Amino acid sequence: MRIVLVGPPGAGKGTQAAYLAQNLAIPHISTGDLFRANISQGTALGQEAQSYMKAGQLVPDSVTIGMAKDRMEQSDAEGGFLLDGFPRNVAQAEALDDILKEGGVQLDAVLDLEVPEDEVVKRIAGRRICRNDSAHVYHVTYNAPKTEGVCDVCGGELYQREDDSEETVRRRLEVYHTETEPIIDYYRAQNLVVTISALGKVDEVTARAMDALKK
Numbered sequence: 001m002r003i004v005l006v007g008p009p010g011a012g013k014g015t016q017a018a019y020l021a022q023n024l025a026i027p028h029i030s031t032g033d034l035f036r037a038n039i040s041q042g043t044a045l046g047q048e049a050q051s052y053m054k055a056g057q058l059v060p061d062s063v064t065i066g067m068a069k070d071r072m073e074q075s076d077a078e079g080g081f082l083l084d085g086f087p088r089n090v091a092q093a094e095a096l097d098d099i100l101k102e103g104g105v106q107l108d109a110v111l112d113l114e115v116p117e118d119e120v121v122k123r124i125a126g127r128r129i130c131r132n133d134s135a136h137v138y139h140v141t142y143n144a145p146k147t148e149g150v151c152d153v154c155g156g157e158l159y160q161r162e163d164d165s166e167e168t169v170r171r172r173l174e175v176y177h178t179e180t181e182p183i184i185d186y187y188r189a190q191n192l193v194v195t196i197s198a199l200g201k202v203d204e205v206t207a208r209a210m211d212a213l214k215k
Contacts, residue, residue, distance in 0.1 A: 001026060001080045001213070002105060004087065004096075006184060007113030009172045010120035011198045012205065016113065017084040019206045024213075027076050031085030034067040035059075045070070064088075065095045072099065080108075093183045109213055110187040113198035113205075117173060125166045132156030 001024055007013050014030065021028035038046030045066050049059045068086045071077065087093040100106050115123075122141065130136035130151040138145050138158060145152050162168065187193050194212045198205050 001082075001108045002100070003080075003082045003108060003213070004110045004187070005082060005084045005113070006110060006180065007198060008115060008117070008120050008176045009169065010123040011113040011115045012202065013084055013113060015202055016198070016205060016209060017082055019202070020111075020209055020213075021082045023206070023210060024080070024082070026080040026082055028082050028084060029068070029071050029077070029086070031064065031068075031088070034064070034071055034086070038067050061089070061091050061095070065092060065099075068096070069099050073103075087183055089179045090182050090186050093186050107187075107190075107192055109194050110184070110192045111209060111213065112184055112193055112195040113209075114195050115198045119199065120173060121166055121169050124164050124169045125160070127164050128158040128160055130154065130156040130158055 003020070003024075003026075005013050005017050005020075017028045017030065035046075035049055039050050040046070045063055049063050049067075052059045052063070064086065068083070072081060083096075087096050096107075123139075126140040126142070128138045128140065128145075128149075130138075130153070132151065132154050133156065136151050136153050136156070137143075138151075145158060149158050150156075151158055184193055194215075196205070196208045196212050200208075
């Protein structure tokens with residue numbers, strides 16, 4: 001299967017992408033991984049992306065599209081893939097259509113993870129990280145430490161990342177609504193969109209997604 005995964009920040013896309021890709025036996029292709037791989041390997045696209053990033057500028061669509069095209073053409077993606085974070089706007093969606101058409105294939109589904117905005121804010125703004133080890137992650141509601149503000153594992157101080165503040169989360173949501181959400185209508189016109197609720201436990205959402213994709 002060839003699937004695009006969409007949803008607002010805090011919808012759990014990364015987690016669901018990993019589980020779905022494993023269940024469907026297809027590679028999980030995320031924008032973040034594409035950038036890290038190309039930059040670490042020193043590819044021409046990676047060097048170009050890094051030059052923009054160092055200058056504090058947005059990486060042009062053409063660079064992101066090029067990275068995605070190269071990855072989708074690798075042998076492990078011949079039987080399908082799950083795209084996470086790409087396309088992130090209509091221009092990228094149109095480019096993806098062209099890439100797939102060139103390869104004589106097409107998308108099977110666009111899985112839209114739906115989460116109420118207030119829940120997104122609650123999920124992200126409630127996150128707390130240990131200063132000693134960023135792998136120790138808590139949530140004031142869903143996974144609270146035994147002692148408020150203290151890591152259960154090492155006793156380190158828990159803090160809220162600047163990116164996780166409510167103000168920042170709401171700005172990120174505005175960007176999502178403006179730039180990325182329009183691709184849902186774009187793909188809905190192609191009868192590809194499958195919308196599911198991303199509320200509930202991780203395994204419940206995965207089961208919901210698998211059932212929707214089978215249909």
